[in-house]
Amino acid sequence: MQIHRFQPGMIEMIIAMALSGTIGLFVLESGQSAFNAVFFRCLFGALGLAAFCWWRGLLRPASFNRRNVILALVGGVALVSNWILLFSSFSLASISISTAAYHTQPFFLVLLSALFLREKIGGSKLGWLAIAFGGLVLILELDSASFTGDMAMIQGLGLALGAAVLYAIATLVIKRQQGMAPHLIALIQVILGCFMLAPLVDFQAAPQDGRAWGFLVGLGLIHTCIMYILLYSAFQKLKTAAIAILAFVYPAVAILVDYLVYDQDLSLYQMAGIALILIAAAGVNMGWKLLPSSRKETNKTAEA
Numbered sequence: 197m198q199i200h201r202f203q204p205g206m207i208e209m210i211i212a213m214a215l216s217g218t219i220g221l222f223v224l225e226s227g228q229s230a231f232n233a234v235f236f237r238c239l240f241g242a243l244g245l246a247a248f249c250w251w252r253g254l255l256r257p258a259s260f261n262r263r264n265v266i267l268a269l270v271g272g273v274a275l276v277s278n279w280i281l282l283f284s285s286f287s288l289a290s291i292s293i294s295t296a297a298y299h300t301q302p303f304f305l306v307l308l309s310a311l312f313l314r315e316k317i318g319g320s321k322l323g324w325l326a327i328a329f330g331g332l333v334l335i336l337e338l339d340s341a342s343f344t345g346d347m348a349m350i351q352g353l354g355l356a357l358g359a360a361v362l363y364a365i366a367t368l369v370i371k372r373q374q375g376m377a378p379h380l381i382a383l384i385q386v387i388l389g390c391f392m393l394a395p396l397v398d399f400q401a402a403p404q405d406g407r408a409w410g411f412l413v414g415l416g417l418i419h420t421c422i423m424y425i426l427l428y429s430a431f432q433k434l435k436t437a438a439i440a441i442l443a444f445v446y447p448a449v450a451i452l453v454d455y456l457v458y459d460q461d462l463s464l465y466q467m468a469g470i471a472l473i474l475i476a477a478a479g480v481n482m483g484w485k486l487l488p489s490s491r492k493e494t495n496k497t498a499e500a
Contacts, residue, residue, distance in 0.1 A: 205433025209442045212427040217449025219419050221457055226411040227403065230283030231396040233415065238276075238389035240416020241424070245383040248421065254377050264376040265384065271369035272385030276392050278362035285355035297356035299332055299447060302440030304364035309436040313368065321437040323486035324476040328444045331472030334465045367439060370431045378428030386420055444473045 223233045249255050285294040302325055309315045373381060403409050431439060448470045479486070 205430045206438065206442070208426040209430035209434060209439065210445055212423050212430060213442055213445035214449045215419055215423040215426075216446040218453050219415070220450055221453050222411045222415045222419065226408050226415065228408070228412065229398065229401065231280075231393060232398060232401060233412070234276075234279050234283065235390065235393040235397045236412040237415045237420050238386040238393060240413050241386045241420025242383060242390060242416075244417045244421030245379060245386065245425075248425070249377075249379050249383055252377070252379065254380055259377070259380060261375070264373050264381075267369055267373050268376070268381045268384040269388060271366045271381070272388040273392075274362045274366040274369065275385055276389040278359045278366065279389075280393075281355045281359035281362065285352040285359065294352055294356040295447060295450075297353050298360050298363075299329070299444065300357065301360035301363045302329070302443055304361050305367055305436055305440050308364055308368055313371075313436075315436055317437055320479075320484070320486040321441075324479040324484075325437070325440055327479075328441055328473050328476035331469040331476065332444060332447055334469030334472065367431060367436075370428055371436070373432070378432065379425050381428050382420070382424035386424075441476055441479075444476070448473050 223230075226233055226236075228236070246255075282294065282298055285297070306317050306322070306325065310317055370378075370381065403412065434442075451466055451470065
């Protein structure tokens with residue numbers, strides 16, 4: 197019974213994270229700055245989500261209540277601020293280092309949920325989380341030479357870590373929402389994002405050709421409308437540890453997209469890293485044990 201309830205959220209989360217892995221492709225091909233790309237992502241995403249919510253009959257006053265709207269706005273501030281910090285970090289630190297720092301978010305997610313939601317995180321799940329992060333490090337092929345110690349690098353690293361904390365906060369806020377469709381949550385947050393980012397957009401640098409606009413529209417409709425419908429639905433169905441592990445699908449897919457589209461060859465280290473991430477994701481979702489059961493648990497099982 198429990199497995200059947202768990203499966204839909206897991207599938208939605210995997211699809212959402214796989215879509216996340218292609219965001220870089222759309223941003224790069226759009227030729228826009230980070231602030232412009234995020235703004236148009238919010239704008240087109242809001243249009244798509246509004247149409248979807250209208251089609252589903254969710255735009256009635258009864259669909260909203262004060263508590264859920266406030267939580268959606270709080271989560272939206274955290275989410276959009278996370279995007280701002282992350283994109284800002286790319287200009288100060290390398291993309292690899294920023295990405296590695298940003299993907300410490302599962303650790304912050306587990307820590308914050310244990311502190312504020314009192315969720316119990318078993319040793320095996322923490323172990324799988326560590327293995328997945330080790331796989332990420334292998335994929336990024338970080339070494340000591342990557343850390344030069346200059347102030348720009350340190351500032352970029354700090355911004356990426358701040359983005360990771362904000363993303364974890366946004367996730368926890370969504371998990372506390374009850375009775376509001378995830379489509380409405382996403383709609384409120386991207387509308388908020390439009391207002392937050394409008395003063396930062398360089399409209400004179402907007403695309404001049406249809407191809408670039410196509411990538412921006414795709415960034416909004418695919419990576420915001422469709423992706424966040426799936427993502428927030430998964431957040432409300434999955435345990436925190438499962439969300440933390442499955443989030444590592446995103447960098448794995450990003451590496452694959454880099455290889456398939458931009459001919460970025462995968463080294464043995466990167467292939468091993470992807471394998472570790474997939475094994476860790478299977479481990480946490482299938483309940484595989486990394487640590488032997490305690491003697492007390494063994495005795496209870498024997499007595500039963």
